Amino acid sequence: xxxxxxxxxxxxxxxxxxxxVHDCGGSRTRAQLTRELDLARGTASVLVGELIxxxxxxxxxxxEHARGRPTLxxxxxxxxxxxxxVDLREDEWEIAVCELGGRATTLEVRPHDGTxxxxxxxxxxxxxxxxxxxxxxxxxxxxxxxxxxxxxxDPLVDIAHLRWRDVPVGELLSLGAVPLHLGNxxxxxxxxxxxxxxxxxxxxxxxxxIAFDLGGSLLVGGRPxxxxxxxxxxxxxxxxxxxxxxxxxxxxxxxxxxxxSNALLRRLGxxxxxxxxxxxAGRMLARARSGDRAAAEALHxxxxxxxxxxxxxVNAHDPALVTLSGFGEDxxxxxxxxxxxxxxxxxxxPAPPPVxxxxxxxxxxxxxAMESVxxxxxxxxxxxxxxxxxxxxxxxxTSASAPV
Amino acid sequence: xxxxxxxxxxxxxxxxxxxxVHDCGGSRTRAQLTRELDLARGTASVLVGELIxxxxxxxxxxxEHARGRPTLxxxxxxxxxxxxxVDLREDEWEIAVCELGGRATTLEVRPHDGTxxxxxxxxxxxxxxxxxxxxxxxxxxxxxxxxxxxxxxDPLVDIAHLRWRDVPVGELLSLGAVPLHLGNxxxxxxxxxxxxxxxxxxxxxxxxxIAFDLGGSLLVGGRPxxxxxxxxxxxxxxxxxxxxxxxxxxxxxxxxxxxxSNALLRRLGxxxxxxxxxxxAGRMLARARSGDRAAAEALHxxxxxxxxxxxxxVNAHDPALVTLSGFGEDxxxxxxxxxxxxxxxxxxxPAPPPVxxxxxxxxxxxxxAMESVxxxxxxxxxxxxxxxxxxxxxxxxTSASAPV
DNA sequence: CGCCTTTTGTTCACGACTAGAGCATAATCA
DNA sequence: TGATTATGCTCTAGTCGTGAACAAAAGGCG
Numbered sequence: 001x002x003x004x005x006x007x008x009x010x011x012x013x014x015x016x017x018x019x020x021v022h023d024c025g026g027s028r029t030r031a032q033l034t035r036e037l038d039l040a041r042g043t044a045s046v047l048v049g050e051l052i053x054x055x056x057x058x059x060x061x062x063x064e065h066a067r068g069r070p071t072l073x074x075x076x077x078x079x080x081x082x083x084x085x086v087d088l089r090e091d092e093w094e095i096a097v098c099e100l101g102g103r104a105t106t107l108e109v110r111p112h113d114g115t116x117x118x119x120x121x122x123x124x125x126x127x128x129x130x131x132x133x134x135x136x137x138x139x140x141x142x143x144x145x146x147x148x149x150x151x152x153x154d155p156l157v158d159i160a161h162l163r164w165r166d167v168p169v170g171e172l173l174s175l176g177a178v179p180l181h182l183g184n185x186x187x188x189x190x191x192x193x194x195x196x197x198x199x200x201x202x203x204x205x206x207x208x209x210i211a212f213d214l215g216g217s218l219l220v221g222g223r224p225x226x227x228x229x230x231x232x233x234x235x236x237x238x239x240x241x242x243x244x245x246x247x248x249x250x251x252x253x254x255x256x257x258x259x260x261s262n263a264l265l266r267r268l269g270x271x272x273x274x275x276x277x278x279x280x281a282g283r284m285l286a287r288a289r290s291g292d293r294a295a296a297e298a299l300h301x302x303x304x305x306x307x308x309x310x311x312x313x314v315n316a317h318d319p320a321l322v323t324l325s326g327f328g329e330d331x332x333x334x335x336x337x338x339x340x341x342x343x344x345x346x347x348x349x350p351a352p353p354p355v356x357x358x359x360x361x362x363x364x365x366x367x368x369a370m371e372s373v374x375x376x377x378x379x380x381x382x383x384x385x386x387x388x389x390x391x392x393x394x395x396x397x398t399s400a401s402a403p404v
Numbered sequence: 405x406x407x408x409x410x411x412x413x414x415x416x417x418x419x420x421x422x423x424x425v426h427d428c429g430g431s432r433t434r435a436q437l438t439r440e441l442d443l444a445r446g447t448a449s450v451l452v453g454e455l456i457x458x459x460x461x462x463x464x465x466x467x468e469h470a471r472g473r474p475t476l477x478x479x480x481x482x483x484x485x486x487x488x489x490v491d492l493r494e495d496e497w498e499i500a501v502c503e504l505g506g507r508a509t510t511l512e513v514r515p516h517d518g519t520x521x522x523x524x525x526x527x528x529x530x531x532x533x534x535x536x537x538x539x540x541x542x543x544x545x546x547x548x549x550x551x552x553x554x555x556x557x558d559p560l561v562d563i564a565h566l567r568w569r570d571v572p573v574g575e576l577l578s579l580g581a582v583p584l585h586l587g588n589x590x591x592x593x594x595x596x597x598x599x600x601x602x603x604x605x606x607x608x609x610x611x612x613x614i615a616f617d618l619g620g621s622l623l624v625g626g627r628p629x630x631x632x633x634x635x636x637x638x639x640x641x642x643x644x645x646x647x648x649x650x651x652x653x654x655x656x657x658x659x660x661x662x663x664x665s666n667a668l669l670r671r672l673g674x675x676x677x678x679x680x681x682x683x684x685a686g687r688m689l690a691r692a693r694s695g696d697r698a699a700a701e702a703l704h705x706x707x708x709x710x711x712x713x714x715x716x717x718v719n720a721h722d723p724a725l726v727t728l729s730g731f732g733e734d735x736x737x738x739x740x741x742x743x744x745x746x747x748x749x750x751x752x753x754p755a756p757p758p759v760x761x762x763x764x765x766x767x768x769x770x771x772x773a774m775e776s777v778x779x780x781x782x783x784x785x786x787x788x789x790x791x792x793x794x795x796x797x798x799x800x801x802t803s804a805s806a807p808v
Numbered sequence: 809c810g811c812c813t814t815t816t817g818t819t820c821a822c823g824a825c826t827a828g829a830g831c832a833t834a835a836t837c838a
Numbered sequence: 839t840g841a842t843t844a845t846g847c848t849c850t851a852g853t854c855g856t857g858a859a860c861a862a863a864a865g866g867c868g
Contacts, residue, residue: 445816446820450818473814
């Protein structure tokens with residue numbers, strides 16, 4: 001992504017325009033974009049013209065006018081690029097179709113039986129029915145680490161709760177040449193938060209996604225870190241809780257064992273694990289809110305564990321903000337805050353990074369899956385391939401026949 | 405750093421050439437560089453010509469010839485940019501002068517009395533005597549967190565061992581308009597390791613620097629993360645050791661309390677802390693190597709603590725490699741390795757990231773301080789300011805009178 | 809010793825890009 | 839209705855990198 005010739009400049013500026021339109025959800029006028037991106041009016045004219053011609057953007061009249069000549073609003077083209085996004089949780093999955101600008105329309109929500117085939121074969125069938133000439137990629141959020149041993153190899157998924165080991169999601173989905181972007185749910189929730197949530201404009205942030213257990217991601221420069229093989233953010237498997245309980249990951253004392261709906265149900269002596277108990281956990285949270293002593297005590301214990309670990313992570317990574325998605329919102333409160341501040345180094349206590357609820361809640365992973373597709377598309381390669389495909393009337397793929 | 409006009413292209417390519425020369429230590433021929441950077445011969449000709457004219461590079465004849473016309477080797481110019489680098493440890497400091505390409509010449513090594521004034525006033529005097537028209541910045545590595553509350557504000561330093569709080573290093577050094585780059589020693593050791601050590605070419609790596617206690621840095625894309633206020637990498641203040649001993653940072657159970665020369669001496673019942681005991685710790689390590697039971701047991705306990713925490717960090721961040729500098733090299737061995745693997749998630753055990761000794765050892769922080777200066781210099785702003793200064797015969801500074 | 813081969817440095821015509829100015833356009837305001 | 843204002847469009851000027859043609863400086867070889 002380092003331009004060396006003037007042709008690269010044009011490609012880069014095309015992407016700057018598309019990215020700006022996408023990030024603002026198609027709400028800015030062309031004149032505003034021109035100023036924001038510091039382009040000459042003539043340059044913007046040429047750029048937008050090209051993007052309209054290649055069916056990447058379409059302009060609609062602006063609703064409100066000031067004094068001068070009315071300006072237009074660039075937004076998604078009716079035949080423009082589409083991302084398919086999937087959120088696969090331990091107990092159900094959801095598919096949405098998304099356009100440039102970030103509008104996501106949920107098409108299907110269905111439970112699954114907890115086996116890789118039971119989950120991914122129906123998802124694959126549903127996706128294949130949706131793929132068309134507008135599709136630029138499929139993004140899938142899964143509730144476990146996504147591991148890519150070497151670049152080019154198929155990524156594998158493990159979900160300890162469900163006893164999934166080395167699940168070849170790509171094979172099970174059978175999407176052919178359609179680009180597949182697989183990602184961990186917590187990381188994708190963080191990505192969505194960075195683009196359209198509380199993390200907007202935050203240089204360094206920590207996002208924690210609490211569902212059955214705990215996942216997270218460190219956001220740097222608006223992008224979640226991936227690690228060498230794609231499995232960064234497994235903060236739950238650091239021994240920060242001070243106990244020695246065994247964890248399904250193969251070690252013991254893991255922080256994640258103490259945080260999440262599994263931990264809550266375990267503390268209340270209820271059955272947990274295996275991807276079951278989402279509704280039950282919700283009921284317990286409601287009871288805690290309405291004064292049930294035992295439920296409240298369990299919730300506070302979980303909140304304290306979350307706060308302590310969050311404080312330790314803040315010590316280590318110095319984020320400006322901490323956001324919580326999934327059940328995290330329900331854990332916010334005095335118990336969390338006390339444990340959090342107590343875990344902070346004295347140096348950080350005068351101005352502790354705020355801990356706040358995610359703006360996207362449970363929709364984070366799905367929206368992040370969408371963003372991961374558009375992130376791959378809004379690159380010189382991606383956009384040039386689209387233009388090439390539109391010029392020659394072929395499908396958009398990452399393989400062959402496209403200019404490198 | 406996003407080019408939009410063709411002039412930015414030239415500036416960017418200038419930097420690509422300078423960066424390549426710097427990173428290879430001035431060992432590549434012009435023809436090699438041209439191929440590596442994928443430039444046309446004509447372009448390279450113009451670029452190098454400009455860089456020589458502005459006294460950034462000088463060409464010397466290549467020692468060995470192949471068949472054709474002999475090529476030249478671009479290297480540092482005799483009147484070219486210089487960085488001053490300082491490594492401030494708890495007990496002594498060192499100053500070196502460095503040129504483009506990375507050659508560092510140590511000028512002075514002196515002990516200090518452990519007070520901010522006792523350390524920084526003499527350093528400031530020494531630096532002011534060295535500053536000249538070639539100076540493009542001063543880099544200082546300090547053995548504690550460097551905190552910048554808001555951009556533009558003077559960074560402050562805390563070193564708990566020495567009871568330093570909010571030390572205004574910039575004021576004490578009084579360097580006037582010379583750009584000052586202050587950094588944590590562990591982070592700078594990681595930076596040096598990424599540029600000229602084992603971390604070369606590693607996308608995601610974890611570096612741990614063990615001195616009196618423990619510091620570290622996560623390397624992403626060849627750059628150490630800094631955090632929101634510059635204090636990322638304080639991994640030692642996560643409660644990963646499983647104990648509850650109080651830490652000078654204000655909390656308890658900190659991993660860093662169990663790792664480093666302070667921990668080693670404490671386990672042996674010897675006096676420790678306050679920036680004293682480096683030599684004593686060295687003697688104990690030698691004793692352990694030569695078979696002393698008590699010393700070996702203490703060393704192994706420290707190594708196990710280091711291994712356990714390193715494993716936890718690898719679980720969380722998924723690096724491809726872990727490097728150890730300072731005393732870390734002495735802690736490598738079976739005790740560390742066992743604790744390390746035991747702390748890894750089962751998923752990571754088939755191919756655990758190697759844990760190896762740093763290539764730069766104790767020189768890491770100093771060389772990292774140098775790299776931090778050149779990192780700031782090898783940017784469009786930095787190089788354009790140098791060219792501007794050389795054209796008008798003025799000093800290089802970050803302030804005023806320079807083109808933005 | 810002289811000539812051919814090989815590799816590198818230099819020069820220049822060419823195409824591509826953006827900035828910026830001048831002009832056209834389409835609304836609001838008085 | 840005409841002045842004002844902000845925006846879109848068109849065209850020229852300046853800059854950049856490419857790539858080909860040419861010059862230069864060595865080694866290889868008879």
